[in-house]
Every structure is written in structure tokens, then in C-alpha cells.
Amino acid sequence: MRKDLSLLGAATDLGQSIEGTELAPSWLRLKGVKKVLSKKFYHILDLGDVGPITPEHPTIRGHDLHTISLYNKRLKDIIKNELDQERFVITLGGDHSVAIGSLSASLEHNPDTKVVWVDAHADLNTPMTSPSGNLHGMPLAFFYDLLRPGETKDLFSWVPRLKRENLVYIGLRDVDAGERRFISELGITYFDASTVKELGINSVLEQTLAQLCPTGVEDVHLSFDVDGIDPRFFPATGTPVPGGLDLTDGQIIINTLAKKSNLISFDLVEVNPLLGQNKADLDMTAASTLALLEAIPNWDSHDTTVDPIIFEKPEY
Numbered sequence: 420m421r422k423d424l425s426l427l428g429a430a431t432d433l434g435q436s437i438e439g440t441e442l443a444p445s446w447l448r449l450k451g452v453k454k455v456l457s458k459k460f461y462h463i464l465d466l467g468d469v470g471p472i473t474p475e476h477p478t479i480r481g482h483d484l485h486t487i488s489l490y491n492k493r494l495k496d497i498i499k500n501e502l503d504q505e506r507f508v509i510t511l512g513g514d515h516s517v518a519i520g521s522l523s524a525s526l527e528h529n530p531d532t533k534v535v536w537v538d539a540h541a542d543l544n545t546p547m548t549s550p551s552g553n554l555h556g557m558p559l560a561f562f563y564d565l566l567r568p569g570e571t572k573d574l575f576s577w578v579p580r581l582k583r584e585n586l587v588y589i590g591l592r593d594v595d596a597g598e599r600r601f602i603s604e605l606g607i608t609y610f611d612a613s614t615v616k617e618l619g620i621n622s623v624l625e626q627t628l629a630q631l632c633p634t635g636v637e638d639v640h641l642s643f644d645v646d647g648i649d650p651r652f653f654p655a656t657g658t659p660v661p662g663g664l665d666l667t668d669g670q671i672i673i674n675t676l677a678k679k680s681n682l683i684s685f686d687l688v689e690v691n692p693l694l695g696q697n698k699a700d701l702d703m704t705a706a707s708t709l710a711l712l713e714a715i716p717n718w719d720s721h722d723t724t725v726d727p728i729i730f731e732k733p734e735y
């Protein structure tokens with residue numbers, strides 16, 4: 420894994436109807452994200468937050484394709500620049516619509532980038548198939564050109580394509596009818612939450628890596644929606660679904676991909692500090708987030724090419 424980190428807050432709630440995800444990057448920084456990450460990387464560059472864009476033509480909250488496109492293009496340009504400088508990028512959401520920008524950056528950097536999508540949902544709806552109409556349930560649709568001309572698909576003509584064999588889902592358990600059809604038509608590999616419980620996460624990852632990373636050095640983008648993990652670990656999120664992965668499953672996914680592929684980019688999305696029933700729920704959500712980041716291997720434990728004498732304290 421790359422030893423230098425660029426940390427970016429995608430502080431937006433444009434993709435859904437509940438406010439709060441835009442506050443997650445600053446809240447998570449407050450909870451100690453950089454302290455954890457400082458042990459993991461040789462050098463940390465905190466790029467700050469990309470704040471919300473005020474819609475030019477306000478429409479229904481969560482449905483504004485025009486503003487989502489503008490926002491994500493901005494994210495894509497920033498992240499692409501970091502990836503091209505051989506830096507690892509962590510994007511703290513924000514709702515999952517921010518993956519339109521972050522994944523576009525990875526695919527512009529390397530069109531053959533592999534994608535592991537951890538989520539309770541498939542995020543493959545289009546405005547036509549989505550029951551809610553919320554954009555955070557659609558980011559992957561833009562990479563497969565699933566929108567029709569009437570759905571302003573031209574707004575997203577800048578989004579690159581993702582090869583169907585380069586995507587693997589882990590943790591699915593709430594998939595809409597239209598998404599099921601797309602998944603089967605495209606032939607995308609998925610391991611739903613019950614399969615993970617049945618086979619164990621290590622076996623699921625073995626199969627995932629056999630498909631995506633046969634040589635162990637392929638570039639990988641990990642898009643991690645915290646609702647992929649069971650809500651008892653992440654109560655403060657917008658669309659919780661019971662029966663999710665264990666927190667340790669999430670940790671093993673992160674640790675294994677970091678060690679057995681060339682992980683270049685990692686989205687951590689859908690934390691919402693305005694949700695949860697009480698302080699205990701918020702404390703649990705923050706602790707679980709930090710636990711996931713703790714699973715990133717320490718840079719010095721796997722990068723033996725770096726001489727410790729030139730170690731400098733990370734900036735934060």
C-alpha cells in the first residue's frame with residue numbers, strides 16, 4: 420500500500436433527504452481520525468473538506484442531478500491529482516453519492532482499477548428504478564451508463580466506465596427489483612450478508628481477490644458504506660438494515676485489501692452525526708469508525724523500503 424496519505428472530507432448531504440452527513444468529516448476529525456491515521460502512514464496531507472455547492476435551481480432534496488454532477492466533478496479533479504502523485508486517498512463522506520467523484524478519479528488514474536463495494540445496498544438504481552429517487556442509491560449506475568436520455572444522463576458524460584468484472588459487492592441485503600435486474604444482466608459478482616455469515620469473510624475475500632487481484636498488485640478502490648456493517652455498530656447512519664456484517668468483518672476486509680492488493684483509494688461514507696437515539700449511539704458510531712481505520716496496516720510494518728531514519732512526524 421502507498422505510504423503517503425491524502426485525507427479529504429466530502430462534506431455533503433446532496434445525495435439523500437436527511438441532513439447531517441455533511442457534518443461527518445469534521446465530527447470524525449474531532450473524534451480522532453487523524454490520530455489513528457498518523458500511525459498508519461508515513462506522511463499525511465489533510466486537504467480539508469469540499470463543502471456543499473448551493474444548488475442553482477433547487478429541486479427535491481437528494482434528487483438534484485445537476486448539483487451532484489458539479490460537486491463530484493470537483494471531487495474527482497482533486498482526488499485524481501493526489502492519486503497521480505502516488506498518494507493513498509481516504510475520502511470521508513458525506514453520503515454515498517460522493518463515490519461518483521472518488522471512483523471516477525481512480526478510474527481516470529487507472530481505467531482498470533478494481534472496485535470492492537461494501538454496502539447493504541447495491542447503489543445501482545437509476546432515477547427510473549429508484550423507489551426513493553435519492554442519488555446516494557445510484558452512484559454505480561453512472562459507471563454503467565444505465566440512465567436514459569430523459570434522465571439527464573448527459574450531465575454525467577464525464578464519468579468513466581467501470582468494467583463489470585472489476586466490481587465485487589460485499590454485504591448486500593436490501594436490493595431493489597431494478598437493481599437485481601441490472602446485477603444479473605451485467606453479471607456482477609456479489610456476496611450478500613448471509614453469504615458472508617455462511618462462508619466467513621476470509622473465504623469471501625479469497626474469492627474476491629481471485630477475481631480482482633490474481634497477481635496481488637492490481638489497483639483497488641474500496642468504497643465502504645458503513646451501513647454494510649450491522650446497525651448495532653453503526654446506529655448513526657441514514658438507511659440502516661439489520662443483519663449486517665460484524666465490525667471485525669469490516670476490519671478484515673480493509674486489512675486484507677491493504678496487504679494483498681494495491682489499495683489506492685478508500686471511501687468511508689454515510690456516517691451521520693445528527694442521527695442515533697442518544698449519545699451512546701454516537702459514541703458507538705465514532706468508535707466503530709476508528710476501529711475500521713485501525714485495521715489499516717502500519718506503513719512501517721509492510722513497507723521495508725523506507726529507511727526509518729528519515730521518518731518525519733506526520734502533519735496534522
Ligand SMILES: [Mn+2]
Nearest residue numbers: 515538542644
Ligand atoms: Mn451505499
